[in-house]
Amino acid sequence: MANVPPIPKRIASIKFGLLSPKEIRKMSSTPIITADTYDDDGFPIDMGLMDTKLGVIDPGLRCKTCSGRAGECPGHFGHIELVAPVVHVGFNKVIRKLLRATCRKCSKILLDPAQKQHFLDQLLAVEGIGHMPDDLINEAYKEASKVKSCPYCNEEQLDIKFEKPTEYLENGEKLTPTEIRDRFENIPDDDIMVVGMDPKNARPEWMILTVLPVPPVTVRPSITLESGQRSEDDLTHKLVDIIRINQRFQENREAGAPQLIIEDLWELLQYHVTTFFDNSVSGIPPARHRSGRPLKTLSQRLKGKEGRFRGSLSGKRVNFSARTVISPDPNLSINEVGVPMPIARILTMPSVVTQRNIEHLKVYVRNGEDVHPGANYVLRTDGRRIKVTNMNKDDLADKLEFGWVVERQLKDGDIVLFNRQPSLHKMSIMAHSVKVLPNKTFRLNPAVCPPYNADFDGDEMNMHALQTEESRAEAKILMQVQENIISPRFGGPIIGGIHDHISGLFLLTRFENHITSHEAYDLLRRSRARNLPEPAGHDDDGKPFWTGKQIFSQILPEGLNMEFTAQVCAHCDTCKKGDCVNDAYVIIRNSELLMGTIDEAAIGAFKGKVQDRIIKEIGPEVGSRFIDDMTKLAIRAIMRTGLSFGIADEDIPKEARIQINEVLAKAEDAVQNLIKSYLNKELEPLPGRTLDETIEMSIMQKLGKARDETGGIADSHMGLENSAVIMARSGARGSILNLTQMAACVGQQAVRGERIRRGYSGRTLTHFQVGDLGSDAHGFVKASYKSGLSPTEYFFHAIGGREGLVDTAVRTSQSGYLQRRLVNALQDLEVQYDLTVRDTRGVLVQFKYGEDGINPTKSDFSKPDTIHRIVRSVVDKKVA
Amino acid sequence: MTKFSLLDHESVPKHEIIAEGELKSVLSKFLIDKEQLPKIKVQDPVSKEIGAAVGDVVKITRKSQTAGEADYYRLVIE
Numbered sequence: 001m002a003n004v005p006p007i008p009k010r011i012a013s014i015k016f017g018l019l020s021p022k023e024i025r026k027m028s029s030t031p032i033i034t035a036d037t038y039d040d041d042g043f044p045i046d047m048g049l050m051d052t053k054l055g056v057i058d059p060g061l062r063c064k065t066c067s068g069r070a071g072e073c074p075g076h077f078g079h080i081e082l083v084a085p086v087v088h089v090g091f092n093k094v095i096r097k098l099l100r101a102t103c104r105k106c107s108k109i110l111l112d113p114a115q116k117q118h119f120l121d122q123l124l125a126v127e128g129i130g131h132m133p134d135d136l137i138n139e140a141y142k143e144a145s146k147v148k149s150c151p152y153c154n155e156e157q158l159d160i161k162f163e164k165p166t167e168y169l170e171n172g173e174k175l176t177p178t179e180i181r182d183r184f185e186n187i188p189d190d191d192i193m194v195v196g197m198d199p200k201n202a203r204p205e206w207m208i209l210t211v212l213p214v215p216p217v218t219v220r221p222s223i224t225l226e227s228g229q230r231s232e233d234d235l236t237h238k239l240v241d242i243i244r245i246n247q248r249f250q251e252n253r254e255a256g257a258p259q260l261i262i263e264d265l266w267e268l269l270q271y272h273v274t275t276f277f278d279n280s281v282s283g284i285p286p287a288r289h290r291s292g293r294p295l296k297t298l299s300q301r302l303k304g305k306e307g308r309f310r311g312s313l314s315g316k317r318v319n320f321s322a323r324t325v326i327s328p329d330p331n332l333s334i335n336e337v338g339v340p341m342p343i344a345r346i347l348t349m350p351s352v353v354t355q356r357n358i359e360h361l362k363v364y365v366r367n368g369e370d371v372h373p374g375a376n377y378v379l380r381t382d383g384r385r386i387k388v389t390n391m392n393k394d395d396l397a398d399k400l401e402f403g404w405v406v407e408r409q410l411k412d413g414d415i416v417l418f419n420r421q422p423s424l425h426k427m428s429i430m431a432h433s434v435k436v437l438p439n440k441t442f443r444l445n446p447a448v449c450p451p452y453n454a455d456f457d458g459d460e461m462n463m464h465a466l467q468t469e470e471s472r473a474e475a476k477i478l479m480q481v482q483e484n485i486i487s488p489r490f491g492g493p494i495i496g497g498i499h500d501h502i503s504g505l506f507l508l509t510r511f512e513n514h515i516t517s518h519e520a521y522d523l524l525r526r527s528r529a530r531n532l533p534e535p536a537g538h539d540d541d542g543k544p545f546w547t548g549k550q551i552f553s554q555i556l557p558e559g560l561n562m563e564f565t566a567q568v569c570a571h572c573d574t575c576k577k578g579d580c581v582n583d584a585y586v587i588i589r590n591s592e593l594l595m596g597t598i599d600e601a602a603i604g605a606f607k608g609k610v611q612d613r614i615i616k617e618i619g620p621e622v623g624s625r626f627i628d629d630m631t632k633l634a635i636r637a638i639m640r641t642g643l644s645f646g647i648a649d650e651d652i653p654k655e656a657r658i659q660i661n662e663v664l665a666k667a668e669d670a671v672q673n674l675i676k677s678y679l680n681k682e683l684e685p686l687p688g689r690t691l692d693e694t695i696e697m698s699i700m701q702k703l704g705k706a707r708d709e710t711g712g713i714a715d716s717h718m719g720l721e722n723s724a725v726i727m728a729r730s731g732a733r734g735s736i737l738n739l740t741q742m743a744a745c746v747g748q749q750a751v752r753g754e755r756i757r758r759g760y761s762g763r764t765l766t767h768f769q770v771g772d773l774g775s776d777a778h779g780f781v782k783a784s785y786k787s788g789l790s791p792t793e794y795f796f797h798a799i800g801g802r803e804g805l806v807d808t809a810v811r812t813s814q815s816g817y818l819q820r821r822l823v824n825a826l827q828d829l830e831v832q833y834d835l836t837v838r839d840t841r842g843v844l845v846q847f848k849y850g851e852d853g854i855n856p857t858k859s860d861f862s863k864p865d866t867i868h869r870i871v872r873s874v875v876d877k878k879v880a
Numbered sequence: 881m882t883k884f885s886l887l888d889h890e891s892v893p894k895h896e897i898i899a900e901g902e903l904k905s906v907l908s909k910f911l912i913d914k915e916q917l918p919k920i921k922v923q924d925p926v927s928k929e930i931g932a933a934v935g936d937v938v939k940i941t942r943k944s945q946t947a948g949e950a951d952y953y954r955l956v957i958e
Contacts, residue, residue, distance in 0.1 A: 836910060843916045852947035 075216025338443025
């Protein structure tokens with residue numbers, strides 16, 4: 001790694017400029033004078049648009065300029081001598097500004113020498129510090145166009161009007177391109193510098209074309225149709241038009257045609273040259289093909305989403321990939337992906353014929369392309385690629401030799417990459433093993449939704465079939481889902497139970513369920529567990545029963561010991577640990593769940609401590625198997641009792657409603673009292689706040705407290721028999737706040753963290769008095785979603801809701817751009833084996849990765865817990 | 881005007897010019913040339929403060945959130 005050159009290569013500078021007529025002629029290999037392309041024998045005509053001096057596209061011919069064959073010759077420019085100058089559409093803006101800024105007689109920039117010097121100095125200074133000079137140049141133009149008479153020759157300056165697309169009017173009279181060019185030619189070099197142009201590389205008169213460069217044939221290849229007829233490129237068509245008009249113009253002028261006809265032809269030439277550059281200029285009809293389709297000319301090739309930049313250079317399309325809608329299938333492993341049969345029949349894996357696999361591969365080839373698993377192509381050792389058809393499949397199978405490659409169709413067990421955009425972290429692309437399934441969607445285990453951030457409301461995902469043995473090995477070792485369960489972002493599991501998985505295990509392990517052997521086997525049917533432990537007890541009728549905790553213990557891998565607090569923990573002042581009244585302290589001894597409830601903190605995505613511990617202590621394979629078993633058990637468990645939510649679950653008893661109304665009325669009174677003391681100027685401002693801020697804050701605080709109180713009342717009337725409470729408490733979905741808003745009181749609507757104040761002057765809506773500071777006039781919603789909002793409440797709610805939508809829209813675009821800049825800046829940095837971070841030159845960036853050299857995926861939620869645990873497990877003592 | 885040292889500010893980590901011998905051990909530890917170290921300019925206020933010359937290597941002892949203290953080395957350049 002020593003003696004690395006400091007920087008591999010550096011672009012010293014880039015020069016932009018205009019092509020001068022001289023330069024165009026110099027780089028041209030031939031003038032183009034005839035509009036014909038090929039002669040009767042189909043051979044390119046000399047000095048025609050397909051002249052072989054411009055390069056060749058037909059195989060067999062040689063370029064007359066570089067004597068290269070088709071493919072070797074890069075192509076060469078030609079040129080057309082225009083009979084009369086025409087304006088280049090791309091420079092209309094500059095031409096207009098220059099016409100206004102120069103004298104119509106002496107062509108000098110309309111600024112006195114002192115002003116010129118001032119702008120020149122400024123330009124130099126701006127360039128020196130590497131800033132863009134655009135603003136300064138525009139100022140120079142603006143100053144110069146204000147001048148009414150030339151400071152050098154006293155000529156009065158006339159008004160220049162620009163008319164789309166390419167006409168310039170001086171006091172209503174048309175300026176011909178020749179006149180414009182004459183004016184520009186006379187601008188002194190020193191004056192050009194004042195408006196930021198470099199006279200060596202960009203004389204303004206070069207913006208008026210007298211010679212047109214003809215792009216090489218390689219840029220506009222003609223294609224031969226099946227009928228043998230040639231079809232020319234759009235650019236060639238446009239060039240034919242230009243040459244035709246150019247010729248007619250010349251003939252007419254030499255014949256002394258009347259001025260009117262000459263002007264018409266000049267305009268026509270201008271039109272054709274304009275549309276040659278850009279066929280979407282406003283103000284003129286686009287040039288069309290005979291069929292009526294608008295021609296695709298130079299700027300159309302570059303512009304837009306499908307243009308050269310966004311479509312061809314930045315955007316690449318890739319083979320061996322598929323994209324379709326995703327849907328869930330809990331019966332798949334998290335490491336699998338369900339691939340629709342039609343996709344599996346098209347994507348292939350190359351497989352070299354060897355002694356060991358020749359018989360298998362013969363079967364695939366014999367199956368052909370219609371019977372799955374078949375083969376689509378066979379590659380012979382001589383490089384020929386043969387499509388397997390129903391006609392030749394048996395023949396090919398018999399001929400199969402060692403060393404040939406069979407491109408067999410995708411089948412169960414193949415490793416593929418699976419991806420969902422936006423690919424924001426490494427878990428957005430993971431390797432799955434294929435499971436070929438009927439129907440037309442990709443299927444995936446719902447437990448892998450969190451890393452992809454996927455749901456099934458119509459999301460689509462991409463799949464890539466790996467084509468080399470190395471890539472498949474690498475994908476399997478590094479990218480498989482089970483290797484990515486622990487996220488490097490926070491050192492915990494990003495894959496785990498979601499929604500119903502959490503509710504299901506909560507229902508199973510929380511309550512003292514009596515589960516019969518029949519039910520127990522049914523619950524565990526889909527998991528790997530096959531035997532039941534000693535029953536927990538016997539029912540009155542003498543039948544043995546098991547508890548939910550015992551059932552859950554069956555899917556735990558051997559040798560697991562842990563203690564932690566569950567999500568349902570009430571956070572008592574002193575934790576009673578094993579004696580917890582809420583059953584919120586989980587103890588797992590020797591892979592048996594002795595007590596505590598399994599919920600989000602145990603098996604949830606992002607939080608699950610159980611799968612986290614299994615992966616870190618036993619390994620990812622056992623970990624992924626646990627997640628598979630856990631999700632399947634959870635789904636069977638939730639189906640045992642069922643879990644549904646209806647509008648009746650938001651019902652609260654009458655006395656609760658009365659209590660809530662009392663709390664709200666009291667808060668209302670308190671707010672009125674605050675307002676009164678504010679109006680009487682008795683209110684004491686809080687430190688560092690104005691009086692207005694103080695009253696707003698105290699009102700917000702009072703109302704916030706009132707809302708929480710109502711939530712507490714509603715909550716106390718809904719126990720764990722309520723499914724919404726079960727879901728909120730276990731962490732499966734929703735929160736107590738959601739429940740409060742549904743059942744008790746929606747609360748204060750806010751814009752930018754303040755009460756709603758916008759609307760009319762002095763009031764939010766005309767329903768209220770001007771200056772009303774009361775709670776209902778500023779967006780406090782007393783009602784619950786269940787009871788329904790009043791019209792004013794509804795309106796305030798919509799205001800608050802809209803802010804949330806706008807915020808997310810703005811945030812995603814901003815964070816996306818931030819991410820892009822970070823990725824671009826950091827993409828070449830690499831952690832080396834000696835734990836240093838270096839760039840591609842070998843220059844150190846960090847002397848130890850993260851300054852401590854710790855791999856976050858191997859640390860327990862980035863806390864030093866691991867070391868404590870290991871010490872404890874070895875010496876059986878606590879460490880400080 | 882009172883003179884004060886930049887290095888006294890709590891946000892400025894400790895900078896020191898390292899001796900030839902230490903430099904050698906650092907370079908051999910990372911198997912690199914001097915050129916592959918991060919750079920610091922001579923005009924940098926801290927370089928001026930400690931009197932570093934072009935070609936010197938400065939050791940910076942920074943407070944680190946993860947490791948408590950972390951050593952960085954920078955080559956002084958023009």
